[in-house]
Amino acid sequence: MSGRGQVRFDGIVKMHGEFAALKGVTFDIEPGEFFALLGPSGSGKSTTLRILAGLDAPSAGRVFIDGQDITAADACDRDIAMVFQSYALYPHMTVYENIAFPLEMAKMSKAEIAPAVREAARKVAIEHLLERKPGQLSGGQQQRCALARAIVRKARLFLLDEPLSNLDAKLRLETRTELKKLQRSLGVTAVYVTHDQEEAMTLADRMAVFMAGEIQQIGRPADVFAKPNSIDVAAFIGSPPMNLIPARYKDGGVEIAGRRLETGLKEAGERNVVAGIRPGAVRIAAGGIPAVVELVEDLGDTAILDLDCSGISIRARVSDGDVPSEGAALSITARPADIHLFDATTRRRL
């Protein structure tokens, strides 16, 4: 594969003494792709990004960018731009000087730097703040300044380490959209680290789900959501998370709370499984599993119901139109295609 910003991680291991932070991570990123590294704290996603940036060295394995082995290259020689979670703006420099810094390091002339800085600032709408110091900017403006500093150099790879986590909820949503537009307009390869699955789902072309130093699944966000390949991924992706119910599988159906639900799996035999049903896939219909509404969380357009199904807790998302009241008895079911089955021992998808 040729092209600018192509990444290959080949069997990367990172040890901290006896502890393995990464246990042989392998993945490819295509040029121009928005690739998210998603996972809970301590899963190894930030370590992966730092190894890619050249800020940490792997204990084993190799890193390639555009087909070139850069495992031993210094960070300053990798032609990679990065936006840090804390923005890491240089407090003693003005916004202009901050954005100009990577160009100065690339030994560009002042005449070349000035228009490039203004252009980068214009793209993130901070042209009017160029003379200010970072301390005089709001959180959102600082974040834009960090973005401008990253895009000004037209690096071959653009790394973002939870860049939205320090913004308030409203600004985070706005910036998320702008970030995606910016990446598309620039056509750069972006690697984005986040623990927020909603961010990864909305921004990424593809994502890798990290758990305990390993990649559990790589794919398009919609595919990972639709077909999580393990119980851990299923539990991590989706809000509220998928209902995971220990059940007995028998000849194409599962038995939950004494009632049989048909599944998409057409396999003869009997085994212990974990059945996964997303809250949004739970349907209120007659002839299903009897349930009692324990709690209603009204979110405005939808509501989350906490249901007690003969001792099994299930959460359901219903639209605003048909919200039952707390204490109401009802019957729930799910379409066969909406029931995910996982092996109770290996935790893998069946």
Add this chain to the structure above:
Amino acid sequence: MTARRFRIIATLAITLLFLLAWAFPILWSVLNSLKTDSDVLAYPPKLFFTPTLEPYRDVLFGSASILPNLVSSFVISIGTTIITMLMAVPAAYALARLRFRGKKFAGFYVLATQMLPPVGIIIPYFLILRNIGWIDTYQGIILIYLSFSLPFAIWLLVSYFEDIPFEMEEAAYLDGASRMKTLRRIIIPQVRGGIAVTVVFVFLNAWNEFLFAVVLSGNTVRPVTVAMFNFVSVEQTLWAKLAAVSVLAMLPVVILGVVAQKNIVKGLTVGAVKGGGRR
């Protein structure tokens, strides 16, 4: 009188007492440096007198002028400060940031040198300097001053470097800066306050130093702290001149303090609030 009022008055009285105790020697020096010798010795002491600049004229331009001694003090203090800072800044950065074998020991060694009683090492220093012929030379005194100013400066600067977040440095590397360029362009400008504080302390320590100076100096290089004693002899003490020299010796300290005050306060407060820089 209410209890609160009494407390305020008591606090004020105690504060005033301490202030007087500290300010009295300075006040004494300033007043006596403006008197004639007979006014200094008058009993009861004269609070009201005709001020004269005669003592200053004598000590600066008279036969026992202390101008060469002031020059010596400046050369020693400025030399010590420049060499100390040139070596302490990279050393403190290395101790704060780099991972290397023996880092802990190096850090402890720097601190341990501060615990030695100076009087215990003065004789070995004297013998070393005498053997290499550096007694009564600038390089000899500066070398010995470095032995205590350098560890002190490193120890002071390390905390300022530690306060700078790692990410700032990493951002600079990714922006294409080498380690040296990062140090020069990103790190040092941010520890300016700390560097100013250290410069002031190193300069003042060198300027005020007496014990080593009196042993290691001679007739060629004699700093003002030692030269003051020209005015104290077995027969008499020339109080007015001694006071004038004291005031002159204090002047650079006061000027430096006033000039660097803003930076010192900033440097001290920045150093006091620990950031998230440690890892």
